[in-house]
Amino acid sequence: MLNFTLRRLMFTIPTLLLISFIIFIVLDLAPNDPTGNLPLTIPPEVRAKIRASLGLDAPMYIRYLLWCQQFFINEPLNLMNEWFGWCIGDCENRLRVSSWATRSPVVDLIAERMPQTLWVVGMSYVVGIMIALPIGVISAYKQYSWFDQAGTFVAMVGFSVPTFFTGVLLIVIFSVWMPNDSIFWLPSIYDTTHEVTDWSSFVFQIRQIAMPVMVLALYNAAQISRFMRASMLDNLSQDYVRTARAKGLREKSVLLVHVLRNSMIPVVTVIALGIPQVFGGAIITEQIFKVNGLGQLLIIGIEGADIPLVQTLTFLFAVLIVMFNLVADVLYGLLDPRIRYD
Amino acid sequence: MLDEKKKPLVQVKNLKMHFPINRGILKRQVGAVKAVDGISFDVFEGETLGLVGESGCGKSTVGRCVLRLYEVTEGSIDIDGTDIATLSGAELRAKRPEMQMIFQDPQASLNPRMTVGSIISEPLDEHLNMSKAEKREKVGELMDAVGLARRFADRYPHEFSGGQRQRIGIARALALNPKFIVCDEPIAALDVSIQAQVVNLLEDLQEKLGLTYLFISHDLSMVRHLATRVAVMYLGRLVELGDSETLYMTPKHPYTQALLSAVPHPDPAQAGNIDRVILQGDVPSPANPPPGCTFSTRCPRAEAVCKQNSPEWREIGEGHFAACHFIE
């Protein structure tokens, strides 16, 4: 397993380099101009100078190599400097990957976005899983019962109704219709500057994440509960379940020890594969509730043709996807003794 | 062969198992598959009762019902004096150690994520209060008993061959010292060369531990070899039951005759002399069985009465039962 993991990790390096190059080419070919969104009152000569100051007059391969140097060498060195205080080379004037729109290091922007994305999108994933697993288990165990029918309906709704609809619906109900002094009133705009320091600020944090988390959790739960149900149904009809019953085990142990554990194998894989999406943020939901996480950062970068930002974010997503694919494979091997990678 | 002194360990009376058919958006029940439709038989202590029939006739269902792996629709199942058909959950679990099952597919019937040791010891955890060392010892003994090396206890089922897996299944079934074991086609999924080994193992264990078997199979020759008495099943009902030797030599029911005539003869030279009874048509659907005698649609001797009245299950000789209008 260790060999397998190391071999796979080694293989990811050329893969990721190739991905980064493809992203760069695609962004470079896209008809986008970082000065395109500036007011028309800015004259063309000034635009040309702005473009030159962003380094856009250099040939493509030079810009790519520069990005590689900044991202693969300068940024890790900078992180080491910040975390451990190790200073290698010229720590003060190291060129970092900088956003064109904000003129600040992209990695700092991403770090700034991480808390709200993890709070909202991460929490919604956790909540979604926590809702989905019991629903999936019970739906499968009581197949075709009213609970299963209701679960199927909710999953269908959660899966097919877009988040921009449920999001706005919740805002209309909980922010607009609900009187402001009601305890059920929820803020429609997420305050990213809010810090949790005590109980009341924690309560406020829960209130402000409540709606976006509900919207996303519904969507996540819809998917995962379906996987869980299908996997449970597969396993419930297996002979070893009958064996377990014949052994005289309690129904609870039959369900939780035998069926659930085996059913979790594919579900855990699906969950692991979904984690990169958490970091990718939920672009639409973040926009609706003004969470301003990583998804919104990416969208702003795309709109403003902020190529270093888009390049870096997209590449980090690629890294996450590749990594979590590996994690899913390794988990599969750990959970299912029948799988051998070596 | 029939020993008058033997008392029945298992008494099944008028057992019915109907599976509901659900259709439509709301999955309402629209009918029922009558997998087992009113059968009665006894299994005597220490004997092997063979249960034979074509695929889909309901014999496996009978096996599962007898151990109450299904909630039976109707009827009683007395095992050692207790009607297990009506026991509550806790009482039933307490009764489980006495009755066990060996399954057809040894691969599917073992939890792939548990080691052999934990598969065998799990019922010990559930029903007995044993120390770890005692449990390890017991698992070892059981593995010895079925001819598996003790060092395999930490391996997973997928690492074994089919025959070995079936031994694991047998060891598991034996863990709680049962009196009665239902063998549900235990050799059907095995290579022919392995089949004999497993059958011999079952016979040895029966001798050593005084087990009682309900041996379900479609392999008539194997049943003849193993069983003390044989019951023949067709479309959810028993058609004939009798002492193994008698039944094979002088089958009374037309279905039994047809079934036996299909068994390949060991001597091909004589095979041509046998009058083969070829049955016409397919087995009717158990969801919609024909009226009267269920065999009437395919029976070479069927007459008008067969289509109207269901034949009585009656004793036609000493310990020999059959259900046919024309047997005297």
Add this chain to the structure above:
Amino acid sequence: MTLKYLVAGTLGAAMLSTTALADAHMAQGRDGNVNIIYWQAASIMNPYLSGGTKDLNASSMVIEPLAHYDETGAMVPTLVDEIPTVGNGGVSADLTSITWKLSEGLVWSDGSAVTSADVVFTANYCMDETGGCQQLAKFGDVESVEALDDLTVKITFTGPKPFPYGPFVGSTTPILQAAQFADCMGIAAPTCTDQNFGPIGTGPFTVTEFRANDAITLAANENYRDPSKPAFATVNFKGGGDAAAAGRAVLETGEFDYAWNLQLAPEILADMEAKGVGTVHSSFGPLVERLMINLTNPSAELGDERSTVAHPHPFMTDMAVRQALSMAIDRPLLVEIGYGQAGKVTCNVLPAPAIYDSPNNAGCEVQDIAGANALLDAAGWVMGADGVRAKDGVRLSILYQTSTNAVRQDFQALIKQWWSEIGVETELKNISGGVFFGGDQSSPDTFQKLFADLEMYANNFDGTDPEAYMGSWACDKIPSPENAWLGRNMPRHCDPAYDALVAEMAGTADLNERARLAIAMNDMLMQSYTIIPLVHRGNVSGVVNTLEGVRLNAWDSELWNIADWSRAE
């Protein structure tokens, strides 16, 4: 926070001023927090590195120019005591220099004194060629900026500058603190993240936390020149989302106090306002949605010479056609459908400030299909069997391009319908804004290349002086391959009489005389139907009912007077 500022403000006011009323009601920070939402989030606080309105407005709370424009377009002194003019000697008689005198006793938010050196530094900062300064145009004709003494700055221009109020008037060119930005000149400008995110200023607020493209928290500047202002102790400047959500947050839920730029369908805005939580304010600058006629031939057969003056347009050169196109348009309907409170009918391409608004072109607000048909008949354009007019084998078939935008596509559809009624066939095309307005030389779809018969977009100018704006329709501003398609004379309009007016304006300092010239230029363009104005567009902002003092301003940052904002009782 509130209490701290309350006390600090009260003490400060009591110590600094003996004449001012120093009671708690007038103290700085008395009204707590104000929530502002911009659906486009601010990405930087330095307007020299960003042309975005959102960034200009955010930074205008912190850093200030020498003078602002008020909501009528008039200049008001900010860091000076009076606006220099020829009359008071501040502007030299030959119009080549202007001398600004800073107010006495001004301090930065860190307590240090504001001096003329800061102004000189700021000019050099922007004029550094390698810095990528986005306001460079404001310093276009500046020869030198020098400090005469600690408080006096003299700006010398390369030639006579009749309107010398480009640099340091309006929020686009605020004064930076030399001490803070000393290391940020030229190529180092983009690397100064801390400075760009938290400039030290003279404005009513200082940056507490800047989260790029997300939210800014600001606190009252304790060293602000008026100790009783600002009334708010803190500002939460939130960005992100969309205009509808921003409008909802102010007009429906009241979570926010002020929402910028509510570009929403008129009926949606009216519904929101009906909730009674807040009101919609609008202001009108010089922004006009207009059709630009291409007077040159855009045919693809011409290859590299498409849309150049070498090839006149086959039919757009006929004034009857251009006039008929204008007459067929129902402008009030366009306003109602597209902009509601945020639009007005205009018959001028230069409708504001008021002194430049020509009175000579009234009447375009009435649609006249019959008149347009009669005009085309008289000009010899004969209606064909297919419903399209033609003359000498030339059919009136038009390619009409604009940027991708719901309102613009509605306008295209309506106008196409009206033109079909006068026998003009129209093909519609919309191009992503980034491409259309982006200057990508390799793209055939930029608004400068204008490879179409006409195009629609909106344009305006900064500040209040239309000289450069009106000058953009001179002959030498025609985009062509020779000048890499730079220039804003999209119609390729070239008239020596017009160029003469442009030259005359460049030498005229008197405001009324300048207005006469601007109106004359506007009238030439309007009466030749070279540019067809459609809608005078305004800014719409949402203000919650408890917020007082908002004076929406089209000529400067919307937040230009945030120091005067307060909470209603």
